[in-house]
Amino acid sequence: xxxxxxxxxxxxxxxxxxxxxxxxxxxxxxxxxxxxxxxxxxxxxxxxxxxxxxxxxxxxxxxxxxxxxxxxxxxxxxxxxxxxxxxxxxxxxxxxxxxxxxxxxxxxxxxxxxxxxxxxxxxxxxxxxxxxxxxxxxxxxxxxxxxxxxxxxxxxxxxxxxxxxxxxxxxxxxxxxxxxxxxxxxxxxxxxxxxxxxxxxxxxxxxxxxxxxxxxxxxxxxxxxxxxxxxxxxxxxxxxxxxxxxxxxxxxxxxxxxxxxxxxxxxxxxxxxxxxxxx
Numbered sequence: 241x242x243x244x245x246x247x248x249x250x251x252x253x254x255x256x257x258x259x260x261x262x263x264x265x266x267x268x269x270x271x272x273x274x275x276x277x278x279x280x281x282x283x284x285x286x287x288x289x290x291x292x293x294x295x296x297x298x299x300x301x302x303x304x305x306x307x308x309x310x311x312x313x314x315x316x317x318x319x320x321x322x323x324x325x326x327x328x329x330x331x332x333x334x335x336x337x338x339x340x341x342x343x344x345x346x347x348x349x350x351x352x353x354x355x356x357x358x359x360x361x362x363x364x365x366x367x368x369x370x371x372x373x374x375x376x377x378x379x380x381x382x383x384x385x386x387x388x389x390x391x392x393x394x395x396x397x398x399x400x401x402x403x404x405x406x407x408x409x410x411x412x413x414x415x416x417x418x419x420x421x422x423x424x425x426x427x428x429x430x431x432x433x434x435x436x437x438x439x440x441x442x443x444x445x446x447x448x449x450x451x452x453x454x455x456x457x458x459x460x461x462x463x464x465x466x467x468x469x470x471x472x473x474x475x476x477x478x479x480x481x482x483x484x485x486x487x488x489x490x491x492x493x494x495x496x497x498x499x500x501x502x503x504x505x506x507x508x509x510x511x512x513x514x515x516x517x518x519x
Contacts, residue, residue, distance in 0.1 A: 262326050264360055265336065266511055267296075267353040269321045274387040274496070275347060279311045279321075288312070291348055292323065292340075299339035300329040309362045309503040310369055313455070315495030317388070320370075320502040320514040324362040352512050360509050368432060368448055370502040371457045373493065375443040389442070390497035392465065398443050401464045402436035404473035405445070407481060408460065409434060414453055415484040417463065419492070422454035427484075429453060436464065446501070455492050463490035 269292065277285035281293075289306060296304045309322040331339070336353035344350070359365075374389040376382055377396045382389070408414075411430040418427055433448040445461055463480060467490070470476040480489050505511045 262328055263330075264324055264326050264356050264358050265331075265353055266322060266324045266356045266360060266362065266509070267336065267340075268351045268512060268514070269318065269323060270349050270351055270514070271318050271321065272347040272387070273312060273314065273316045273318070276314065278314045278316070279308055288318075288348060291344055293325075295340040295343035295350075296325055296327075296336075298343045299331060299336060300325075300327045302328065307362050309366050310452075310500050312498075312500055313495060315387075316498045316500070318500040319372075321500050322362050322366070322503045322505075322511060324356065324360060351514070354510070356509055356511075360505075362503075365505055365509065367504045367506065368450055369452065369500065370446065370448045370504070371452070372499045372501040373445040373447075373457060373461050374497045374499070375445075375461075375493075376441055377438075377443045378441045387496050390461075390494040392443075396438075396443050396465065397468050398436050398438040400468045400473050401443070401445075404464055404467050404477040405434045405436055405460070407474050407477040412481060413484055414456060414481070416480050416486055416489045417456045417459040418453040418486060419455035419459070420486070424453055427453060429456070434460075458493040458495070458498060459486075459489055459491075461493040461497070465493070466490035 271288055273288065275286065276288050279288045281287045281289045289308070293304055293306050296306060304325045304327060306323045306325045312318055333352065333354050337350045340350045375396065376385055376389045376391045379393050381391050408431050411428060413427050414429050415427040429449055429451055431447060431449045436443065436445045447457055463477065467473045467476040502513050504513065
């Protein structure tokens with residue numbers, strides 16, 4: 241769908257109404273992170289943030305800074321990334337979504353947008369964030385899922401991995417699962433739920449927490465893959481967690497398997513959540 245321009249100029253869609261009052265808009269975004277250097281804008285590299293800000297700015301008719309719920313790394317995907325931005329433009333949900341999507345690459349798509357209260361903040365208002373990690377667990381690699389899941393050819397026992405993962409539930413110092421580049425002021429996080437299950441050739445990990453350290457989910461996945469071979473995987477996981485040494489934990493699992501799946505907010509904000517599988 242082509243977006244026509246009128247006398248408002250600056251790329252604003254036809255029929256748009258300008259207002260001097262700033263308003264806050266939230267949006268739900270899906271993206272394939274394969275070709276991007278992560279969410280955050282950086283010099284001389286392609287970021288999801290740059291693409292989204294350019295598209296939103298086109299629809300709004302003025303530059304917009306877009307704040308996200310969680311800054312994903314290079315190669316990491318999102319099904320339910322939530323963002324907010326401030327604008328003086330008045331647009332319908334349909335205009336924001338369809339207009340922005342005409343300016344975005346095929347690997348990024350708005351799924352919803354709507355005006356929210358001025359107090360809403362995509363990052364600070366989040367109650368919890370849910371990530372999923374997909375492992376293709378079979379002897380042969382996949383041509384179609386090579387950038388959408390991690391391929392592990394040796395057999396994995398999802399039930400054993402699940403049992404070991406339960407050690408991580410609660411509020412802990414997660415230094416053992418923190419990357420050296422992590423800039424968080426504290427390594428303490430609270431995991432509310434973590435599940436590992438198998439569906440045919442896919443081993444799926446889903447984790448729910450208030451927030452995460454840099455590479456935390458990928459380091460947990462890599463560690464679960466390794467401790468499943470220990471005589472007592474939960475005990476091994478416990479030693480790693482309370483030892484607090486990154487060197488004692490497992491590998492950093494590939495970025496391709498990780499998805500920011502959902503971000504939850506108080507119901508009063510009216511932010512929708514994605515549901516279901518996508519392949």
